[in-house]
Amino acid sequence: MAEELEIKLSLEPECLKTVLHWLQAQPGAVKGGKKSLVNCYFDTPDAALNRQHAALRVRQAGEQYVQTLKTRGEFVNGAHRREEWEWPVAGPSLSLGLLADTPLGDDINLARLVPVFETNFTRQVVMLDDGEAVIECALDDGVIVAGENQKPLHEVEFELKSGNPSRLLAWAERLAQYCPVFLNLISKAEQGYYLAGIHMAEPVVTENAGPTADGRDDIDRLLQRLSSAWLEHSAVSLKGVDLLLLGAHAEACGLGQPFAKLAEHLAKGGTLSHLLGKPELGQCQLGLLANRARQSLSF
Template sequence: MASMAEELEIKLSLEPDILVQAHSWLSAQPEAEEGSTKSLINCYYDTPGAELNQQHAALRVRQAGDQYIQTLKTRGDFVDGAHRRQEWEWPVTGPTLSPGLLADTPLGERVNLARLTSVFETNFTRQVIMLDDGEAVIECALDDGFIAAGGQQKPLHEVEFELVSGDPKRLLVWAQRLARACPVFLNLVSKAEQGYQLAGLAVSELTAAENTGTKANGEDDLDRFLKRLSNAWLEQGRVSLEGLDIQVLAAQAEAYGLGQAFAEVIDALAERQPVQALLGKPELGQCQLGLLAYRAGLSLSA
């Protein structure tokens, strides 16, 4: 029987050596309790025409030890730096996909389930640290591994803050705290989107023609700036600042005590430096998360 829930999480990408630093810092916090460490093998499925990805859905079977879980996720919304999406889960008896379980989900009538086949894997070790600060309970997962598709591999080093209960804004608070301790990159690109890109099947809003001046409903310049950063990270390219009101973002950064850091980030991007060149520096992640915190009304001391 399926369990359906709403998932809310903030995802940060880190350089490999910084992931070790992040683990040390998180473990040392008085609100932290060390959790489990597991090796996770995740096989993602789609049709040859990538019909699931076109509908911004991701389907996988995960092996953790001798347990297998089949999961379907929607892409959902981006809210204050966090992904919010629906998720269905079923325990299954082995690594093989069970298409019949999808019949009662939104995919049941939209996709030819008989055409589903494996397209890529995301395999990593996950270390869990639980955070309970009295206002929220957060599961912090540190993932270290790789994505594999078509004989190619791409490294995977991430920290995910997922809300278990309490105030959703605490996700942003904790992500900011980590960004002050070590360099991070707020990444809007999911593991599944990275896998599709490696498999040559990317059909993502992030990789669409986002560098035009068109704004999606409800998006502001910060949302568009963050999407462009993530898109450039995925494509290992450069970020266009065209059509963005950088002066407004600079004023917000200044009001939040990040004026100099934001100026350094914008100068680097204006000089056409790739996002990858900024990943080892603290300014990028601090500005991403600080601007979101300013918009959310969080104080500097949060």
């Protein structure tokens, strides 16, 4: 079992090449290979695995197959921290015996697992080494497929391979200054479940539970609401979010005016559809998180 820590940013399709060129231009960047990945996710007919906040897939890359189990984990300063188990397997079918010693072994009838949806995409990798951390940047371009339903998939993931975890947020914030991005808390698996019309897991558990005077609660809550609204193509619920407090934090990191416009749009019931191609959305999301991280280090 390993631990995965990554930040995922959704992109508009026309931004994929822009992001790739930007990544390749960074000092210490090394362009890796490009692969076509076919990922089949499994669950029981009553979505028992999803209700346990886990995802199980078999990934095909060329002639190689890897079976992976991930927990949903927690949200930490813009990144997802998950437990992950991986095993090479002979083909596209599940190897149930490998799951016996995982959290699924005792709680789920493994014999009932069936294919539910697929995420199929090409992945271009760029490795970054900035002297403080080694980060794998994966640009994914493809579709999520559930029966007759399809959903486009355009993302860049920053995954920590070694070094300082805070560099994930630093690199994501730098990219947001160059290209419009959307900090997305909804995993590929959750998107697939939603597309399949299957039970949705509860919101991501954050490290910052409970109300705090510095707005930690409100930042995480707003980010979660934005992601849910993105998935559901709905207005963003602002119930319980202190926009005045968040506005003050945005002002402190030089984003007062962009955040004020964003807050006004959301308060009027506006959706994210026309914001996704604009830089202010991702800049506000990542700027608030980065400012909070800096404040934490100062204490």
